[in-house]
Amino acid sequence: MEGLFLKRYHTASCNRNYLSLLSVSGEDWSVCENDEPIMLPFARNSIIDGSSCGGLMYFDNFRGRIIICNPTTKTFEPLDPPKFPRPPIMIIFCGSGFGYDPISDDYKVVRHYYHSYFSCIKNSGRDPKHVVEVFSLKHGFWKEIQGPVVDDDDGRCLVSTTCMTGIYVDGVCYWTSCICVISFDCTDERFSSFDLPMKKNQDGDFLHYLIKVNGVLGVFRYERPPPFGPEYVEFSTTFELLVREESSWVPWCNVDLSNAVRRPLLLFNEGQFLFLEKQVSEHIYQLVVYDFKANKLEELDVYDYPEMMTIMPHVETRFRLRFPKPMDGSYSKDEEKEENNDRILEWRRKRGMRIRRIKRKTKIMMKIRPKWWIMLKNYVKREIRADSMHDD
Template sequence: MSTDESESETVARDLPRDIIIDILSRLPVRSLLRFKCVCKPWYALFKNPNFITKHFNQTNSHTTNTYFLYTSRRSTTDNGDRSISLLSSSETFDIPIDLDIPFLSISKPFRISGSCNGLVCLSIVPLASIILLWNPATRVFKHLPPSPIARPQSLPIKVVLGFGFDPNTNDYKVLRVVYYCYPLSQVELYSLSTNSWKEIKTDMRFLIFESSGSVIFKGRFHWTAVGFQELNGREVIVSFDMDDEVFRYIMLPTFRFSDDDGDRFRWHLVVFKECLGVVVCSKNGHNKKFDIWVMNEYGVTGSWAKYVSFGPYPRINRMLRCGINGEVLLEKDHGELILYDPATETIKDLGSNGVVCWSDVFIHVESLLPIKGGRVVEMSNLCAVVPDLHFVRKFDLVLE
């Protein structure tokens, strides 16, 4: 051993424990997972709840540690491998979903239904017959149990999911909205702390759009939807409060680009610079224009204000998500991803392979946070992961 190496080991041994913990708490999750085999004290430290919380708070305080989370087009074509992609302005990498569940076949992909504090909610396309909570970093997963709630005889037509953290109860929750033939629907809420479902009795007078990924803001799920009854088919933002378990709606601002565009536009719900917002895209031709609107006072319709306009840009297919710092992720016609920064009015080509049509894009922060009742993939019998049969169609079954 060289003199320099010997001196380095001596310094490491002589460092106070508090300083070592502080240094380790600032490292990326992927580094800690490599270091857990260095020694038994470090292995135990990385499982300590206090250290896990300290590390997450450090990671979450820096916006450079956030990623766009999605399913790329590449992951559905390369040998049928399932994976999710993490994308930032400086790097892109794929994480395999090594959950080889016997029930599944390649024709039934996972859909990302939410990301919160490093935990990801996965569901099976199209009706979420299997729902999983999964930490991609630690490879711990949990299969949500089937709901005991009584079902109508008619089959479900559509299922909408939302996944988030309720700070009032310190609990992770999954909201499921099940649509049958109108006006029949069911709403139920899963609690990770109790590992159980309960039905939410409500008059569900909103049809949430198929392409509407949930947006978590102020302890509420938000989606784009069309309203019935007194709303008379108007498009609105619908929210569900995890605290009082009530649905509400927010009216949109009045969109208009120009007389030539008329009412031909589409809008995407976002969180923009710590405000609820919408990004509006004109549908007119190949050169799309964009407006970003923000609600300066949450829940007050009169506080909507246009923040910025940009474009027109050629060959833009759709808007996907806003980042923590307000950057806008866009997809071109052939799947290339670009990042627009409203502050500098610059565009960066990310050179990625695009997002599959049934995948939503979420903001993700890696963490060591555990999943109550979760299991490590390699140590689990995945034959025990079975679907909720109410959401299984005949052609979903895999014949052995």
């Protein structure tokens, strides 16, 4: 039986990542109060994103913590991050996805990012290297494959630039970049791309959100919402839905909504229900559902931080993971220590970049105005001393 799971970051009652089951009673949607929420095994304040494929769900916190879970059996399997040798350079994450290969009967995880050399003086002039890592759930190991194109002839980046998981449709994972859609075939493990449905002279004013529509790929195209500020007023947004048919985008429907609806989430029940996010305040968003048949927008009693909610369709399955663990929200002290170490290493990396930037400015100022040397030297010492005291 197909259902819906809602992933939330945390609320006033639960400062953790967790899953809740969405149910419908007649024409009213609500969160099941009888079922206890499924706690995800991530540390507190860990921001994660997820997607679903069949009866399994995939979650990634984009810092090396990856799990695959089965909500039916309430078990999960943590995936060890790949341990390929990497040079000490900047890594820019592009996206991740989870899909199913019907030929080999295997679930696969794909993560792609690129190494940037532009910030390294010793490696200046070298092109960025796009890295793609694929994990086979059936065989239990990571491997590297050839990545997609990083830049086109005009110098525009073709890889997705947002830290989010892709959408899975019929054996293919999809991501969006600023100008096109990138696809990854889970069977032959190859990348390809095709254009987004853009309009001339209006590309910068519109956003694109990929969505699954009756088993095919679709995209919501809508105008960029205004920022939330002291002069905030409710606005009206037109969501234009197009589907991919025979290598072209075909219009499917248009939805005119108001009341500060900002982002589409999911189409459910053969396109009858559309879930969206509504902005309630500067830091709180609310879940709403639009019924196409009744032409009615219903506000649900579900709240979360901006763009943190994820709705995933789910089909009950008894698929057994290789190394299942109970999904009770607990995690070992070693895992907690590892996540804390990741945060410390990230802070130290940014601290080192700040110190190098300050030293470069100091050398430049020494050549331009030598009399400022003592002042700048003392400033550098104070900055380094302040960072060291904060580190302790």
